[in-house]
Amino acid sequence: MPCQSNEELESILLEAKQYTREGKVADYIPALSKANPDDLSVAIYHPDGTCYSAGCIQEKITLQSISKVITLALALMESGEEYVFSKVGYEPTGDPFNSIVKLEMSNPSKPLNPMINAGALAVTHMIKGNSVEERFRKIIDFVKRLSGNEEISYSAEVAKSEFETSHLNRALCFFMKQHGIINEDVEELLDLYTKQCSIEVNCLDLARIGIVFALNGKEPITNKQLMPAHVARICKTFMVTCGMYNASGEFAVRVGIPAKSGVAGGILGAVPNRFGIGISGPALDDKGNSVAGLKLLEILASKYELSMF
Amino acid sequence: MPCQSNEELESILLEAKQYTREGKVADYIPALSKANPDDLSVAIYHPDGTCYSAGCIQEKITLQSISKVITLALALMESGEEYVFSKVGYEPTGDPFNSIVKLEMSNPSKPLNPMINAGALAVTHMIKGNSVEERFRKIIDFVKRLSGNEEISYSAEVAKSEFETSHLNRALCFFMKQHGIINEDVEELLDLYTKQCSIEVNCLDLARIGIVFALNGKEPITNKQLMPAHVARICKTFMVTCGMYNASGEFAVRVGIPAKSGVAGGILGAVPNRFGIGISGPALDDKGNSVAGLKLLEILASKYELSMF
Amino acid sequence: MPCQSNEELESILLEAKQYTREGKVADYIPALSKANPDDLSVAIYHPDGTCYSAGCIQEKITLQSISKVITLALALMESGEEYVFSKVGYEPTGDPFNSIVKLEMSNPSKPLNPMINAGALAVTHMIKGNSVEERFRKIIDFVKRLSGNEEISYSAEVAKSEFETSHLNRALCFFMKQHGIINEDVEELLDLYTKQCSIEVNCLDLARIGIVFALNGKEPITNKQLMPAHVARICKTFMVTCGMYNASGEFAVRVGIPAKSGVAGGILGAVPNRFGIGISGPALDDKGNSVAGLKLLEILASKYELSMF
Amino acid sequence: MPCQSNEELESILLEAKQYTREGKVADYIPALSKANPDDLSVAIYHPDGTCYSAGCIQEKITLQSISKVITLALALMESGEEYVFSKVGYEPTGDPFNSIVKLEMSNPSKPLNPMINAGALAVTHMIKGNSVEERFRKIIDFVKRLSGNEEISYSAEVAKSEFETSHLNRALCFFMKQHGIINEDVEELLDLYTKQCSIEVNCLDLARIGIVFALNGKEPITNKQLMPAHVARICKTFMVTCGMYNASGEFAVRVGIPAKSGVAGGILGAVPNRFGIGISGPALDDKGNSVAGLKLLEILASKYELSMF
CATH class of the missing domain: 3.40.710.10 (DD-peptidase/beta-lactamase superfamily)
Structure with missing residues (x-):
């Protein structure tokens, strides 16, 4: 060993x-x-x-970005492979994580994979619940179960800082909203996403x-x-x-x-x-x-x- | 079993x-x-x-394209990891195999990986020898050893057919020649490459x-x-x-x-x-x-x- | 004649x-x-x-999009050539009007010209005033002067319809906000922009x-x-x-x-x-x-x- | 005056x-x-x-590149607008003159305009004649007529230097050959093109x-x-x-x-x-x-x- x-x-x-x-x-x-x-x-x-x-x-x-794997697992458990991969692709890309180029060129405008920002946002969008709070609780509870650590919480300061500065993610969201990949309020999705990213x-x-x-x-x-x-x-x-x-x-x-x-x-x-x-x-x-x-x-x-x- | x-x-x-x-x-x-x-x-x-x-x-x-793995192995054995990856990258790409877009945009114009055509051509370019014949013999002999089959040969007809029609590969080669990734005669490289592809x-x-x-x-x-x-x-x-x-x-x-x-x-x-x-x-x-x-x-x-x- | x-x-x-x-x-x-x-x-x-x-x-x-020429004239009158072209470029592009690709690839991420959507949004962003209303009045008054028609108004219905559906323009705005081309509230800018587009x-x-x-x-x-x-x-x-x-x-x-x-x-x-x-x-x-x-x-x-x- | x-x-x-x-x-x-x-x-x-x-x-x-305008005029005179613009487009592009990106993305792979290298090569390809010599004589004679200068000649040294180093143009040519935009021998076309560029x-x-x-x-x-x-x-x-x-x-x-x-x-x-x-x-x-x-x-x-x- x-x-x-x-x-x-x-x-x-x-x-x-x-x-x-x-x-x-x-x-x-x-x-x-x-x-x-x-x-x-x-x-x-x-x-x-x-x-x-x-x-x-x-x-x-x-x-x-480590949270992207965790929400992917959750979305697959909640909605199944077929649904998840109707919204995001499987293919790696040689582009940087926040690239918007492939998003436009690929057809039908679906994010190439769930690990780039666009794909991760589409996955978080799938997490079900009646409110950002309920959906976030689901995510953080899953992290607690996976880590066996009931004390896990998130940094409200980091979440706020990211929420205020993630204009590129807003751009990706609106691009996907235009193309029917997501349909919720973008600010709510970003609220949830930045909280998920801020889990400590x-x-x-x-x-x-x-x-x-x-x-x-x-x-x-x-x-x-x-x-x-x-x-x-x-x-x-x-x-x-x-x-x-x-x-x-x-x-x-x-x-x-x-x-x-x-x-x-x-x-x-x-x-x-x-x-x-x-x-x-x-x-x-x-x-x-x-x-x-x-x-x-x-x-x-x-x-x-x-x-x- | x-x-x-x-x-x-x-x-x-x-x-x-x-x-x-x-x-x-x-x-x-x-x-x-x-x-x-x-x-x-x-x-x-x-x-x-x-x-x-x-x-x-x-x-x-x-x-x-299966031959791309075999020449990659051969080039790694002949020239070592460091040299090989100074000429081709490691990263997958969401683009089709014959795409030229990434070639131009990536910096310093090196093919993203050895499995796309550009990268495979760069790898075949590395196979050493005094003539196309000598280099091809090296490749086909390696295929014979790997398969344990001494009877392996190549289809001259397929090789000729590919050689005559692979203008896109010529474009990739000249692009790489311009950028110093390859420096041999393009027709010789394509002669070798199409023969390697035509091994039966x-x-x-x-x-x-x-x-x-x-x-x-x-x-x-x-x-x-x-x-x-x-x-x-x-x-x-x-x-x-x-x-x-x-x-x-x-x-x-x-x-x-x-x-x-x-x-x-x-x-x-x-x-x-x-x-x-x-x-x-x-x-x-x-x-x-x-x-x-x-x-x-x-x-x-x-x-x-x-x-x- | x-x-x-x-x-x-x-x-x-x-x-x-x-x-x-x-x-x-x-x-x-x-x-x-x-x-x-x-x-x-x-x-x-x-x-x-x-x-x-x-x-x-x-x-x-x-x-x-005809309004893009009019706000360009207004911005040039208000802020001068040097300022305007520090934020948008001069070059035509073979891409469709709503393309986001060039925006990312060009450096320093400034829209290629004032006639594509991104460039027009950057120009409208320059129109000065204390409120959307004041800035819009400035634009529509200019249209009235140019046309010699005091009766010119705008279609609140079209403006509303565009405002609600222009997610692609939102994406462009947030992309530009990330890169410092614009710095106002995106919803306000789109409110102004869709009104300008809806002048009848x-x-x-x-x-x-x-x-x-x-x-x-x-x-x-x-x-x-x-x-x-x-x-x-x-x-x-x-x-x-x-x-x-x-x-x-x-x-x-x-x-x-x-x-x-x-x-x-x-x-x-x-x-x-x-x-x-x-x-x-x-x-x-x-x-x-x-x-x-x-x-x-x-x-x-x-x-x-x-x-x- | x-x-x-x-x-x-x-x-x-x-x-x-x-x-x-x-x-x-x-x-x-x-x-x-x-x-x-x-x-x-x-x-x-x-x-x-x-x-x-x-x-x-x-x-x-x-x-x-000034020669691009002259061969365009000649091709239009020889083959007419309709034919010329079936092979090259009309649209300006924000890309550098030797870009290959647009060539791939545009459909049906025709060069965006006759002033970028790809388009100019396609135009030179149209100049009719039984040999490079005959076609080049046609071009240089046209330059003589336009300039009213019978003494005009070309620099064989520059032509040779360009011919030997224009691998990027070779890449463009083979790309266009693949897509049916040109169908002559690439080395001949480049011979003609580099001569045309070398007229003094x-x-x-x-x-x-x-x-x-x-x-x-x-x-x-x-x-x-x-x-x-x-x-x-x-x-x-x-x-x-x-x-x-x-x-x-x-x-x-x-x-x-x-x-x-x-x-x-x-x-x-x-x-x-x-x-x-x-x-x-x-x-x-x-x-x-x-x-x-x-x-x-x-x-x-x-x-x-x-x-x-």
Whole structure:
């Protein structure tokens, strides 16, 4: 079993940590720019409940794009594959996460996949409920179940900061509204979406969520099936093909595990049938991925032969 | 062990075969348009050397785009990862295989990945040798070793037909020549490339090649390492992220195995550590993939839980 | 002097009118779809005040995109060339009027020209005032002065219908807001923009506005300079290079006069130093131009050698 | 009459000449990089045969893109409007002159207009003849007639240099060959095209050619109609909408005359019914236009009110 001691993980973390200075903290969302670029922490969660970790593990970050995998799972559970994929596509794209070009050119204007912003907004739009509050409660409750952590909450400050500045997401929403992909009030959808992005977790939470995907939906402690196996499988597929923005292809070659990153510096990893990985490291590379987090995963992948390929 | 009898495979083939009529044979290369759209055959090769098959298994098809995986392996072996990926990228794209748009927009004009035509041409350009003949011999000899079939040859007729009509590939080559991605004579490169595409195989050959990738480069009979494990792994990664043209994302969700298709109707599949799959079925869907071949893989995937995810 | 008799104009109108059946009325704005596709009317206004006309000349249509020229003139008068062109570009584009692709790709994300929707929205954004009402009064007052018609008003019904359905324009606005091209409340800007588009005129009004541009800003009756000559010249330049959506180039070859069309079927024409032309014909071709109106201008252009080139 | 003395023109030239240092000589064609960036000369040719000039007027430059207008005229005379515009479009584009993006996206893949490289290649393809030599003789003879200069020849050195390096043009040609826009041997077409681009003229020749367009095809001295009036008109239209690469819109606003530039630094101007202008100034701005030449035209335009608009 890999990472049998915290010491081993500590030493890998130390090696990766020197790369934090090559990245910088996201600044396009004002509230994110306050993060400490030097932070780095990692947790690895095994099917038997053992968990190893290193670094400032109590440091919380917001989920940001990592939440896209979670709402995708929820939407698939609520509305089924056929409906979900009538609104968003399956195909990866070499474009940046906020690109609007493909949205226009593809036909019938449906977002190429659920991991780009347009696709994620279309997925969040599917989450059912009578109000933003009810729908958000559904999402955060699901995160609580996945992480086994009842204390999970969201940062109202980050949500507000994002809500006020996400004009590009508004543009994507109105484009999709024009083309019939979404039909709710855009401000309500963005309210819900920015809240979902602002759910706070630490690397332990992320590792716990990761193990559920790794075990095809099964909670390792209680053995409860938190999502159907095929839903977990679909999510892991998108994590491989489009989980790391437009560096997904390179990540698949270099690391080769299902993973999803967020611009707050988090990475959720799921090594099929082996373990869940949670990383928090706010310094980002130019594609929007945690620069030291990627390095850490590369070291782990080569040391413990994690690649699925 | 799946497919323990030819009868079982026969019945799956029969079920898939009815979908042949939903596709049509490639007609943009004159020599390909003569194929029989009703043909369908499959072979599955196991690590212990057992092989099961069904359909018109002796029917030969040309490799076409399947050859892209093979030259990628060869180039990686000859020139190393660093060099190869200084000339072609890692990222999947939602565009059709012959798109020129991304080529222009990406920076520094390097093809997005080695599975689109531009990228594959750049890879073939890397194959070393003093003449087209010498370089082609190197490629076809590698195919012979991978398939364990010394009889493998190529169709001079198909090669000629493609050579004469591949103006779009010439456009891609000159675009790359302008941008310093390739620097040889374009007609020579196309001569080599169209020959590589015209190598003839049947589904048994494809299954034999598939098992080598599945076993990380190891020949199952002789136990010889035909390519380094990391080369096989890289190739399988691209087969997952971009192996089925711009239906790769959907294929990953529905089937979930490394696979590469060609417009002659072939599919090369490699189920990691389990088996190699070869399919031949010339009737294509609108993305350029064997329509009944895809169906057959979907049935196999669901029946024997092939998905890696 | 051309068109010396109404009879001559009537006969030209009759010839053009048979083309109405080749087009269809705009239906993407519900309120526009009620127009009569068979309507066609034309007026020609001379520098000496003589006016000839034919057809259902009292029939009112809304300005729609024709208003883009008028707000451009107003913005140039209020804020000057340098400021205006720091926010919108000069270059024509082969894309459809509502395209968002170029917006993203151009750098620094400024709309390519003031005649595409994005550019026109950026121009309307420049119109100064303390409220939408005040700014709109400024625009409609300018239309009244240009047309010499104090009775000009706007259709609250069309404005409301457009406001409720213009999600694409909202998308463009938020995209520009993200990139700092506009900074006001998007709903307010759209309120103003849809009102400006809904100003109602007939072909006589359009011909009167046209003569002012033709005479470099001078009102033919009062001899008052309603806009500086260089402003009129700039507007006429854009009418030539981008006045007829993505059929502007063909129109320049076939007709060769400054003209601006709108999706309600209006065309404003200005033959430099000769006369103003107003046309109303709601049946549109697939580019969004009045199909019979274009035909009518082609006949006039060939009969009276109108081309500037 | 403007520019009644060489002294006046000299002083305008002097004012413009200081801008030469803001540009740089084209270096993507090796043979062009030898030009002197400080050179600037201008000639103005009047309908009565008077000609004024200033600067190093005997300095020869190659036509480059200016030749596109001349072959367009020739093709229109040989094959007629209908045929020519079945192969190339009318619409300006905001893209750079060598862009391949629009070529792919437009339908049915026909070049957007005859002034971008793809369109100009398609036009040259139309020039009839039994050999490159015969077709080239036709083109150069036409240039001789237009300029009234029997001494005109071409630079074999520049032609060879361009032929050897124009891989991007080869890419465009093969793309068009694939789509049926051209069907001749690409190397032959490029041989002809690079020769046409390498025809050498000085600013006097350009001014003489310009007056022919300005007078709707009539030679001012002999009064011979060198091309039909409608052909001259069509050419002038494209000079306005797409004559100055992707700065055409700005040039139309700032100067407002039909003009065509080339990357050797030449500008051909035609002020309708007034005069022809020839400019030679090899230092280019970032769009590929003579930087001091543009300045010179701006001064002339404002001083003598040249704008057509």
